[in-house]
């Protein structure tokens with residue numbers, strides 16, 4: 001092409017340009033090219049981590065493990081069979097468990113085994129000589145016998161060659177056997193190891209002798225509902241993190257299950273007693289409840305650890321997975337309209353224990369305290385008991401509900417007093433209601449011996465409101481608090497101290513206990529103490545007492561919101577398994593509508609009760625006239641007798657009176673108490689004079 005020709009197309013690429021072309025073009029996204037080794041690595045990683053590869057790997061590992069595990073098991077069995085290892089293991093286990101009686105037993109067996117083995121070995125020394133002798137005698141005898149048979153045959157057949165016929169038949173048989181062995185030997189030698197391997201594999205497979213992760217899903221031990229077996233319990237205990245327990249269980253080896261009693265079915269779970277090795281205390285195991293539960297593939301609330309009577313023993317109750325979340329059936333109070341109660345001999349059908357057995361509580365002569373966090377079913381639990389007892393028409397109720405949301409409204413027309421509301425005014429009324437119980441109690445205490453008293457239940461729900469009430473009366477005595485002058489506290493204590501014997505009983509429901517809203521002396525005064533879910537261990541101790549909590553009671557481990565209506569109960573009114581200090585009860589839930597129906601049935605059993613809604617304390621009383629009337633004809637009366645008779649005359653007005661009140665009323669009247677024979681008395685004539693003087697003053701003031 002000449003220079004004056006203008007090319008219409010772009011010149012073809014030069015050699016330099018063509019070399020640039022060999023460099024791979026950038027990817028459309030502009031990402032750097034991936035190296036071959038990297039791509040291969042990724043592909044390999046993908047292949048290795050692929051689910052199918054993993055499954056194949058697990059399969060191969062599992063079956064190899066079966067063979068290895070099977071070999072170990074067979075070797076161990078053989079070793080155990082030939083040596084005293086088994087006896088030694090059991091001996092160590094018994095020693096580690098502190099069971100010295102069993103240890104002695106195993107030692108004796110071991111000794112016997114060794115003596116027998118020694119004898120067998122001694123016998124073995126003389127065995128070759130005996131075998132040779134035996135073989136010689138046997139051979140000679142056998143040949144002789146065959147020749148004898150041959151002679152008989154020869155005589156019978158009249159053929160002398162028949163003498164050796166049986167001998168020759170034997171020789172022929174031996175030759176045949178040799179031929180058979182020669183034929184079979186080759187394949188046998190080739191197949192033998194494989195058959196042995198298959199045998200070992202079968203043993204390993206049967207015992208699942210492979211790591212958990214390599215086992216098929218159906219045989220893995222990690223499914224939550226797995227049944228509880230001795231080996232699961234022993235492994236769970238071993239892995240609790242208690243060093244001496246771990247060491248002892250390791251020492252015991254396979255014989256670890258010797259620590260366990262039989263695993264019994266108990267309601268919706270199983271129960272097993274564990275005798276701990278020496279050096280391990282029961283509270284160490286109790287302190288690790290969550291870990292134990294997790295080791296057993298359960299939730300914490302599904303495992304209960306209590307201390308039975310036997311020394312160094314813990315009792316584990318392990319729920320079937322999820323069983324505790326199933327509701328229990330309705331209350332017999334709801335299902336049986338003909339149910340009746342008997343205060344003295346009956347038991348309130350409250351619910352079920354964890355074993356699924358009916359839990360019934362005797363209310364006879366027992367003060368009660370039911371505690372729990374808010375909204376866990378406290379009112380429902382106390383109300384269920386009250387409703388049952390209301391079916392005994394001899395029982396009188398005086399009820400103060402210091403929440404006042406209508407939970408106790410159905411007791412209108414059933415209780416003789418019903419106070420409902422949370423204000424200080426309601427607390428004042430509730431306090432006076434409890435004090436009226438004290439007066440009634442004191443009246444009963446002075447009654448002639450042998451008098452029977454109908455049960456009087458003084459029931460205060462949300463009693464913490466009373467203890468926290470800041471109101472004070474006109475004498476500056478506080479209604480709340482826990483001082484010696486606190487009116488609610490002192491009245492509650494008085495009933496706790498003396499009410500039981502005369503059937504004046506105090507039932508209290510309280511929320512979220514603290515030392516302030518539930519004073520120690522009031523907590524300790526109740527015979528039946530029950531607690532729903534609580535926040536802390538120290539609250540559990542307040543609710544149920546140290547003894548119950550030390551014995552395994554753990555309301556603080558119930559799940560707020562989930563275990564509504566489940567109570568831990570410490571009482572001699574309920575059947576508690578021997579050695580335990582408390583029992584867990586899942587109560588039947590009776591809702592407000594059902595409660596109203598039951599209350600109506602209870603009302604129908606009574607003649608009609610007029611319920612006082614407010615205790616009227618404003619009614620004017622003529623103290624001087626009342627004192628004159630209680631003195632009667634006696635020239636003088638001891639002040640304490642005056643007080644007692646006044647309380648009997650009008651419990652509401654004078655029930656809480658002390659000597660100070662009496663003195664206050666008589667001061668300035670000229671009839672003040674005075675000493676006679678060293679004791680304070682009130683004189684009849686002086687009182688009469690004071691009354692007359694008062695009459696004169698009144699008429700004088702009227703005349704003016």
Ligand SMILES: Nc1ncnc2c1ncn2[C@@H]1O[C@H](COP(=O)(O)OP(=O)(O)OP(=O)(O)O)[C@@H](O)[C@H]1O
Nearest residue numbers: 373374375376377378379380511564565587588589
């Ligand atoms: N036995 C039970 N089984 C199942 N659920 C229950 C049971 N008892 C109570 N509940 C549920 O708990 C709720 C609260 O019950 P309740 O009013 O008795 O609690 P509480 O502890 O008295 O509450 P608060 O202290 O706040 O007054 C009920 O509405 C009910 O749903």
